[in-house]
Amino acid sequence: MNLTRRKFDALIIGAGGAGLRAALQLSNGDAKVAVVSKVFPTRSHTVAAQGGVNAALANVLPDSWHWHMFDTVKGSDYLGDQDAIEYMCRAASKVVYELDHFGVPFSRLDNGNIYQRAFGGQSQNFGQTQAARTCAAADRTGHAILHSLYQQNLRARTHFFDEYFAVDLLRDEQGFVLGVLAFEILTGEPIVIEAKTTLIATGGAGQLFRTTTNALINTGDGMAMALRAGVPLEDMEFVQFHPTGIAGRGMLITEGARGEGGFLVNADGERFMERYAPRAKDLASRDVVSRSIATEVREGRGCGRNRDHVLLDLRHLGADAIHHRLPGIREASMTFLGIDPIEAPIPVFPTCHYSMGGIPTNCLGQVVAPVKDTPEDPVPGLYAAGEAACVSVHGANRLGGNSLLDILVFGRAAANHILEYLSENRYHRPLDEGAVERAMARLTRWDRKDPGDGTAERIEPLRRELRKVMEDHCSVFRTDEVMREGVEKVRALRERLNHAVIADHSATFNTARVEAMELENLMDCALATIRSALGREESRGAHSRIDFPERDDQHWLKHSLYSLVDDSLDYKPVRTQPNTVASFPPKERVY
Amino acid sequence: MEPDSRTRWRCRRGMLENDWLLGQFLAQGYAQLDQEGRDAFERLLDYPDNVLLDVVMGRQTTVDDGIARLVPAIRAAAAAETAP
Ligand SMILES: Cc1cc2nc3c(=O)[nH]c(=O)nc-3n(C[C@H](O)[C@H](O)[C@H](O)COP(=O)(O)OP(=O)(O)OC[C@H]3O[C@@H](n4cnc5c(N)ncnc54)[C@H](O)[C@@H]3O)c2cc1C
Numbered sequence: 307m308n309l310t311r312r313k314f315d316a317l318i319i320g321a322g323g324a325g326l327r328a329a330l331q332l333s334n335g336d337a338k339v340a341v342v343s344k345v346f347p348t349r350s351h352t353v354a355a356q357g358g359v360n361a362a363l364a365n366v367l368p369d370s371w372h373w374h375m376f377d378t379v380k381g382s383d384y385l386g387d388q389d390a391i392e393y394m395c396r397a398a399s400k401v402v403y404e405l406d407h408f409g410v411p412f413s414r415l416d417n418g419n420i421y422q423r424a425f426g427g428q429s430q431n432f433g434q435t436q437a438a439r440t441c442a443a444a445d446r447t448g449h450a451i452l453h454s455l456y457q458q459n460l461r462a463r464t465h466f467f468d469e470y471f472a473v474d475l476l477r478d479e480q481g482f483v484l485g486v487l488a489f490e491i492l493t494g495e496p497i498v499i500e501a502k503t504t505l506i507a508t509g510g511a512g513q514l515f516r517t518t519t520n521a522l523i524n525t526g527d528g529m530a531m532a533l534r535a536g537v538p539l540e541d542m543e544f545v546q547f548h549p550t551g552i553a554g555r556g557m558l559i560t561e562g563a564r565g566e567g568g569f570l571v572n573a574d575g576e577r578f579m580e581r582y583a584p585r586a587k588d589l590a591s592r593d594v595v596s597r598s599i600a601t602e603v604r605e606g607r608g609c610g611r612n613r614d615h616v617l618l619d620l621r622h623l624g625a626d627a628i629h630h631r632l633p634g635i636r637e638a639s640m641t642f643l644g645i646d647p648i649e650a651p652i653p654v655f656p657t658c659h660y661s662m663g664g665i666p667t668n669c670l671g672q673v674v675a676p677v678k679d680t681p682e683d684p685v686p687g688l689y690a691a692g693e694a695a696c697v698s699v700h701g702a703n704r705l706g707g708n709s710l711l712d713i714l715v716f717g718r719a720a721a722n723h724i725l726e727y728l729s730e731n732r733y734h735r736p737l738d739e740g741a742v743e744r745a746m747a748r749l750t751r752w753d754r755k756d757p758g759d760g761t762a763e764r765i766e767p768l769r770r771e772l773r774k775v776m777e778d779h780c781s782v783f784r785t786d787e788v789m790r791e792g793v794e795k796v797r798a799l800r801e802r803l804n805h806a807v808i809a810d811h812s813a814t815f816n817t818a819r820v821e822a823m824e825l826e827n828l829m830d831c832a833l834a835t836i837r838s839a840l841g842r843e844e845s846r847g848a849h850s851r852i853d854f855p856e857r858d859d860q861h862w863l864k865h866s867l868y869s870l871v872d873d874s875l876d877y878k879p880v881r882t883q884p885n886t887v888a889s890f891p892p893k894e895r896v897y
Numbered sequence: 898m899e900p901d902s903r904t905r906w907r908c909r910r911g912m913l914e915n916d917w918l919l920g921q922f923l924a925q926g927y928a929q930l931d932q933e934g935r936d937a938f939e940r941l942l943d944y945p946d947n948v949l950l951d952v953v954m955g956r957q958t959t960v961d962d963g964i965a966r967l968v969p970a971i972r973a974a975a976a977a978e979t980a981p
Contacts, residue, residue, distance in 0.1 A: 345909055353911035353946045449947045452911075469906070491906060522916045523909055554981035556913055610981045641954060642917060644976035653981055815902035 307742055310497045313734060314340040314465070316724050317485055317499050319472045319528055320507035321347035323448070324692025324713035326455035328505055328671075330408075331721030333462035337728055340499060342467045342488055344523065344820070347456050351509050351521050352713070355448030358423065358440040359405075359714070360707035361398035365419040366438040368430055371395040374439060376432045376890055378708060382701025383847035383857065384892040385541070385865070387881035390697045393669045394708075394715045401714045402441050409454040411443050427705040440707040447710065470497070471820055472527065474745040475504065475535045475688070478738035481677060483535070483688040485737075487745035491820060494813035496749060498742055502731055503687050503724045506532065506665060506673075507717065510693035511831045513824075515658035515781055516773040518556045519548065528694040530827035532665045533834060533870040537675045537685060540696040540865050542831070543839035543849045544662035546704055547782050549595035551657020553615035555642045559654060563635050564588045566627065568620040570599065571651065572607040578616070593782070593850050596656040600783040603655070610653055617651035656782050660704050662848065663838070664696035666867070671697075671720025681867070681878035689724060691716040698865065698880075702847025748826075752819045756807045763806040765822050772799050772825070772832055780836045785853045789840040796836055800829045834868040841866060841875045859892050898935070900927045907942045914950055918975050926974040937963030 316332050318325045321343035332339045343350065362369040375395040379386055406412055406420065413421040420441050428437040443450035459466075469491045476484045476498070485500040508528030512520025529539055550559040550570075564570075569588045572578045582598040583590035590598075599616050608614050620628055620635075625648045628636055632647075639645050639652045666682070668674050671689045674682040691697075692713040699712050756762040779792025803826065808818040844858035845851050864877040882889050900908075900923050908919035919942075930938065941949060941964050951957035952964065953971050 345906075345911070348945060349909070349911045351911050354913070446947050449945065453945070492903075519913055521909075521911055521913045523911070555917060557917075612981065615981060637954060641972065641975055642914070643980040644978075645980055810902075815906060817902045817906050820906075 307739065307746065309742070310495065311500060312340070312497065313500045314338050315501065315728050316340070316503045316505065317342065317501035318505045318507055319486060320350070320509060320692065320694070321466070322350035322507060322509050322692060322713065323352040323451055323455065323710060324717040325505070325507035326452065326459055327714050327717035328507065328691060328721040329464045330455060330458050330462055331718050332724060333459060333464045335721070335725045337725060340465045340467060340501070341459070342470045342472050342486070342499065344469065344471045344491065346468050347466065348452050350452060351524055352448045352452045352710070354521065355710055356445045357425065358442030358447045358707050359402060359710035360425075360428070360439045360705070361402040361441060361711065362395065362439055363399055363402065363420060363422060363441065365415060366422045369437050369439060371398065372887065373430055373432060373437060374398065375884070375887070377427055377429055378699060378705060379890045380433070380893070380895055381427045381703055381705040382699070383703055383895055384859070384863065384890075385698070385701030385846060385880055387698040388884040388889055389881050390669050390699050392884040392887060393719075394699050394711060397715045398711055401711065401718065405451060405454065405714070408458050410450045412441055413444055425706045451710065467499070471823065472531065473749055473823065475531050476738065476741040476745060477535050478735065478741060482686045482735055484735055484741075487742060487749070489749060491817070492815055494816055494819075496746065498737070500734055500737055502734060503689060503727055505671070505689040505691060505720055505724065506694050507690070507692045508694045510661040511828065512658050512661065514773065514776050514828055514832055514835060516777040517551050517553065517655050518658040519551060519558050520658065525824040525828050526661070526831035527824065527827045528690070529664055529834070530830040532673070532690070533830050536869075536871050537665060537673055537688070538867040538869040538876065539663060539834045540666040540867055541663035541698065541702075541838070542661070542834045542868055543842050543866060544702050544847060545658055545835065546660040546662065546848045547592070547596050547656045548659050549592050549599060549656050550618060550654040552638065552642055553610070553653035553655040556657050557638055557642055558657065559618060559635055559638065559652060563618060563620060563632060566631050567623055568618055570595075570654070571617050571619055572602045573609045573613065574607060578602050578607070593848070596782040597850065597852075599654070599656055600781065604783060615653045615655040618654045619651040620647045621649070621651065658781065660709065661693055662696070662700040662702065662704055664694050665690040667691070667695045667697045667716070669697060669719060670723040671716055672723060676867070676876070681876070689720045691720045702849060748823075752808055752822050753811060754807055755811070761805055763802045765806055765808060765818070765825055768799060768803055768806060769825050769828070772796070772828060775799065776832055776836070780839050782850070784839055784849070784851045786840065789836055792836050793840060796829070796832050800833065803829055830870055833873075834870065837873070837875060838866040838868050863892065898928060898930075904939070904942070910949070911946045912950060915946055918953055918971055921978055922971045922974040924974070925977060926970045933963060934967065937961070937967050940964055941967060
């Protein structure tokens with residue numbers, strides 16, 4: 307096929323924190339590196355991270371990587387792989403000091419050391435008193451990390467393909483991944499980027515749900531590419547929700563609002579949390595509050611035109627308290643809803659925040675799949691890091707501040723392994739033209755015109771329906787019956803997508819085509835998520851089932867693997883053995 | 898004039914807040930802009946996400962008068978969408 311072709315040692319799909327950290331390591335290691343990103347690099351979703359990044363620097367309170375490891379294992383509800391968690395916690399300090407060196411302006415203590423704040427789930431001495439482990443650059447840590455890494459990459463001469471959309475991986479008959487087919491959004495022109503190694507760093511899939519804190523670009527593209535290349539996705543049922551997102555919008559209303567005395571009410575004006583959690587009430591744990599809200603809505607006590615949310619009432623706190631203690635929440639409510647919480651309650655609903663699952667990798671960043679004899683054979687030439695990957699440091703539940711750490715540690719680790727691989731694999735393997743043709747067919751499929759017989763489907767309504775189905779059938783209210791119905795609905799929507807056409811067939815800046823392909827990716831991720839959730843008959847971390855309310859270590863201390871090619875579920879054991887220290891055996895998780 | 902696809906894509910941001918604010922403005926305010934306003938909007942889109950959000954939310958001021966004139970219109974478009 308007559309296509310533009312470029313060759314690199316290493317290709318990185320995604321320019322968020324994970325992709326840029328890997329790229330920098332590779333460029334500094336003298337590899338010829340290309341980074342593809344569908345948006346300008348510094349507009350990647352990492353920019354949204356405000357809280358900070360965890361490392362046991364012990365600058366404010368005593369700390370150790372081992373305590374950090376304990377907290378992460380416990381936080382993961384014992385589903386995290388303990389070798390990966392040990393690796394990450396040990397590497398944390400180094401990674402943070404490197405960022406400092408790259409120019410990230412961390413907030414400081416008077417003595418000049420990096421300031422650290424306390425977050426939930428952080429402890430000293432294996433679960434004793436509160437620790438302070440989170441390093442932040444004021445309230446714009448993600449932004450600072452992204453900009454510093456981008457500048458460093460420009461200096462190191464990393465090659466950027468900005469505003470290029472990656473369509474599909476190119477994999478040959480022997481299973482080697484040889485690069486990607488992408489197209490330039492500006493011109494619509496396809497390009498084959500050949501590479502000896504390809505790293506997927508495309509971030510999460512938060513757009514799966516109608517209410518989400520994630521930006522529109524988080525459509526799980528890389529996860530879906532892996533699925534289509536025959537790689538199963540791991541632990542996709544674990545999606546972190548926050549109980550109070552702004553209804554119909556998604557942005558977070560932090561726990562602070564309830565901490566200050568705000569409470570939730572249903573359509574009857576009832577403080578319903580008193581029924582679900584008589585003691586803790588509105589301050590019950592996140593999953594309990596989320597599920598209570600969803601139950602109220604399901605049982606017809608939701609508020610608003612569509613009865614699809616509940617209300618967070620702050621009015622009784624008074625104007626003074628709201629002005630002084632919750633100014634950010636008032637500002638958000640006024641900006642995104644036009645509602646002043648001094649005068650009216652805020653419509654809220656659980657909002658999707660983070661995907662714990664993703665493309666299975668080992669600690670070296672290599673994508674691992676049941677290709678030969680074990681469930682963890684490396685897929686030659688393929689790597690993944692960041693929210694798109696599942697090295698399984700978060701297990702069933704991620705701790706705040708651990709995700710920025712994950713993307714940096716494993717972005718870097720993947721790059722180090724790629725450098726090793728490159729030194730042993732000096733030449734490009736011949737490209738598989740069949741793979742190029744298959745990927746091209748996915749692109750040209752969107753040139754199809756409306757047959758005009760009324761059978762054509764449109765992208766936007768399908769996307770809206772998918773996100774609603776996922777919210778109704780696979781968010782915080784999970785039962786066998788609800789999810790079974792959801793699986794059928796997702797399958798039906800995927801079928802209808804086959805009949806979708808787009809109105810715009812122009813070559814230049816055809817965003818309709820981009821959105822159509824993003825929806826295809828979301829559909830694949832949706833099926834992986836809801837099939838895995840239906841399969842797991844227990845409650846663990848963020849996956850909580852009404853029909854199986856207990857954690858069941860005897861049967862379910864294992865990772866799910868969903869494979870799209872044969873629409874099947876499989877499982878693999880959790881790595882409970884760390885590298886150098888004793889294993890933390892599963893215990894009941896109480897805080 | 899309706900926004901072209903390039904401008905639409907530049908409104909895809911790293912933060913949901915900006916996606917929402919810019920998306921509402923594209924739908925409800927952009928068509929009323931004159932050339933000067935459209936140029937200012939492109940300059941606003943050049944801002945990094947955090948700065949863009951701070952300027953629109955009024956937490957930070959800008960010396961660019963054209964952008965400053967856009968801010969009330971963007972906020973009005975965002976608040977015009979009725980609460981669910
Ligand atoms: C509101 C919010 C606040 C958060 N705060 C924190 C925090 O304080 N601390 C913390 O640790 N974590 C936090 N997180 C989580 C954390 O920000 C993310 O998990 C992390 O930034 C993900 O980084 P990444 O590099 O994996 O992906 P991203 O930053 O999402 O980057 C993905 C990249 O892939 C590119 N891409 C995607 N698809 C394609 C395609 N098809 N073709 C080409 N390019 C593509 C995109 O353009 C982008 O460059 C927060 C998350 C949210 C939503």
